[in-house]
Amino acid sequence: MLSVLRVAAIAGGVVALAACGSGSTNGSRDYIRAVGSSTVYPFATAVAEQFARTGFKSPVIEATGTGAGMKQFCEGVGYAHPDVENASRRIKKTEFELCRKNGVKQLIEIQVGIDGIAFAESTRGPGMKLTPVDVYKAIAARPFGQKNRYASWRQVNPALPDMPIMVYGPPSTSGTRDALAELILEAGCKTDPAIKALKDKDEKKYKAICTQVREDGGYVDAGENDNLIVQKISQNPRAIGVFGYSFLEENPDSLRGIPMSGVIPTYQTISDFSYPGARPLYIYVKQSHLRPIKGLRAYLAEWPKVWGPDGVLQKKGMVIAPADVRARNAAIVADLTPLDPAGLK
Numbered sequence: 001m002l003s004v005l006r007v008a009a010i011a012g013g014v015v016a017l018a019a020c021g022s023g024s025t026n027g028s029r030d031y032i033r034a035v036g037s038s039t040v041y042p043f044a045t046a047v048a049e050q051f052a053r054t055g056f057k058s059p060v061i062e063a064t065g066t067g068a069g070m071k072q073f074c075e076g077v078g079y080a081h082p083d084v085e086n087a088s089r090r091i092k093k094t095e096f097e098l099c100r101k102n103g104v105k106q107l108i109e110i111q112v113g114i115d116g117i118a119f120a121e122s123t124r125g126p127g128m129k130l131t132p133v134d135v136y137k138a139i140a141a142r143p144f145g146q147k148n149r150y151a152s153w154r155q156v157n158p159a160l161p162d163m164p165i166m167v168y169g170p171p172s173t174s175g176t177r178d179a180l181a182e183l184i185l186e187a188g189c190k191t192d193p194a195i196k197a198l199k200d201k202d203e204k205k206y207k208a209i210c211t212q213v214r215e216d217g218g219y220v221d222a223g224e225n226d227n228l229i230v231q232k233i234s235q236n237p238r239a240i241g242v243f244g245y246s247f248l249e250e251n252p253d254s255l256r257g258i259p260m261s262g263v264i265p266t267y268q269t270i271s272d273f274s275y276p277g278a279r280p281l282y283i284y285v286k287q288s289h290l291r292p293i294k295g296l297r298a299y300l301a302e303w304p305k306v307w308g309p310d311g312v313l314q315k316k317g318m319v320i321a322p323a324d325v326r327a328r329n330a331a332i333v334a335d336l337t338p339l340d341p342a343g344l345k
Contacts, residue, residue, distance in 0.1 A: 029079045030294050032059035036069030036086030037175045038224040039115055039244035040281050044086050046316050051302045056295035061086070065224045066175025074099035077286060083293050085284040088115060088175030088244065089182075093344040106287040109339040110300070111329050112307055114319040116245035116270035117179050117277035119258040124237040126161040128153075128258045132276060135260075136188025138165045139219040141212040144192050148214045165218040168229045169242035172213075172221075179279045180242060181211035184260070187276065230255065245270055246317025270319045281318070287338055297336075304330040 034044055041063040052058035064072065066087045073085040074095055085091075091109070099107065119135070121128055137143045137156045153160035170176040189210035190196040199206040213219045222229045226243040233241040234254040241255075245265055248257050257265040260276045269275035283303070290296050306312045307326060314320050321329075331337070 028292075031057040032084065032293060032296055032299050033082045034059055034061045034084035034086055034283075035064045035072050035082045036062075036084075036283075037066045037088040037281070038063040038170075038226055039088040039176055039246070040086035040112070040283070042246065042316055043112065043281070043313050043318050044084075044283070046312050047299070047302050047306060050306060050312060051295070051299050054298065054302075056298065059084075059299060063224050065171065065173035066178065068173040070095045071098075073284065073286075074102055074104055076102045077104055077288050079292075081286075083286055083289045083296055084299075087282040087284060089178045089279065090282060091284060091339075091344065093341070096339075096341050096344055104286055104288075106338040108285040108287055108300075108332065108336060110283050110285070110303065110332055111280050111321060111325060112283055112303055112318075113281045113313060113321050114270060115279055115281050116265050116275050116319070117176060117183060117279065118243060118245045118248040118265045119260060119277075120233060120241050120243070120248050120255045120265075121239070121258055122233055122235075122237040123254060123256050125233075125240075125256065126163065126237070127256075128160065128240065129262070130160075130258055131157075131261050132184045132188035133191055134160065134188070136185050136210075139167050139169075139213055140185060140189070140210070141214045142209050144189070144195060145209050148216070148218070150218070163238050166220065166236070166239045167218065167242060168220045168222045168232045168239060169213075170221075170226075170229075171223055174224060176226075176242070176244060177213075179277070181213075183277050183279065185213075186210045245319065249317045267319055271322075278319075280321070284339075287336065290336065300333050304333055 041061060044061050048059040048061055066089055069085050070091065073082050075081055119130060134157050138150055138153065141148055150156050150165060152162055152164055154162040169180065195209060222232065226247045229241040229243050230247050230251055233239045248255055248265060263269050263275045265275050265277065270278045285300060307320065309320055
């Protein structure tokens with residue numbers, strides 16, 4: 001049963017929604033609006049399709065990228081603002097504070113599954129085998145503090161092919177790009193003890209050295225359309241792509257996963273986090289939108305029905321979270337438990 005405080009908060013949200021305006025002519029909206037991750041997008045649309053079969057209008061879901069979606073999501077409360085943010089990384093502390101500043105007081109955080117940042121090549125490619133250090137040296141703007149002058153993979157590592165560096169990947173607004181920076185680039189960067197020590201002394205400089213990506217053509221920003229990256233590398237055996245694992249799994253005839261530190265991106269290696277690029281996937285929901293937005297609670301309740309081993313999301317390529325994680329997040333959906341921001345970074 002909802003507590004008196006929670007009821008009051010939701011009732012206040014109704015007033016806030018009415019006061020904040022609308023994207024429709026009658027001052028309300030009878031459908032759910034979600035923004036965010038292009039990686040989560042195909043899973044969210046699958047849930048939306050199933051949800052629509054129960055009699056509600058199908059949610060409108062936009063693949064804006066996690067970062068750009070967070071910005072929209074945190075702009076305010078009201079019919080003109082999104083109800084749900086799909087995210088291929090956890091919300092940042094700065095984003096949570098922006099939400100609060102703009103009146104988005106309580107969020108519900110739900111981990112819906114797992115994904116991996118897959119590195120892939122054409123099945124006609126040379127059979128690349130990479131490490132985080134190789135990737136960092138190849139695509140960082142200033143590897144170990146020096147301007148990036150690597151033109152070929154062999155310059156990066158003599159064991160790699162003598163092939164120009166051409167990596168198609170996500171833009172800076174993407175959660176996949178954030179995860180690439182955190183899980184792969186930083187891992188390669190921190191192999192230098194001096195750079196690793198810099199994090200405590202000057203974090204801004206450390207981030208610039210470890211996570212900024214080159215802009216001289218070695219790394220190609222392919223936008224939020226991961227299918228475009230798939231198309232590019234399928235047609236070019238000398239190029240590498242970076243995207244969510246589900247896109248690799250869906251294209252086995254044209255793509256091949258590239259091992260990272262000897263671990264091939266597979267369902268199993270991502271599910272047990274032995275693959276270095278494994279990461280959780282989330283959705284975020286405004287608690288104040290739960291009552292006034294028709295069907296929002298029912299939409300949330302639809303996720304636990306389909307995120308298990310026999311659910312539609314696995315068929316779409318999602319790596320299923322362990323049973324304890326699914327149970328914990330199903331309880332969050334049932335109780336509408338707000339996010340505790342204490343652990344955010």
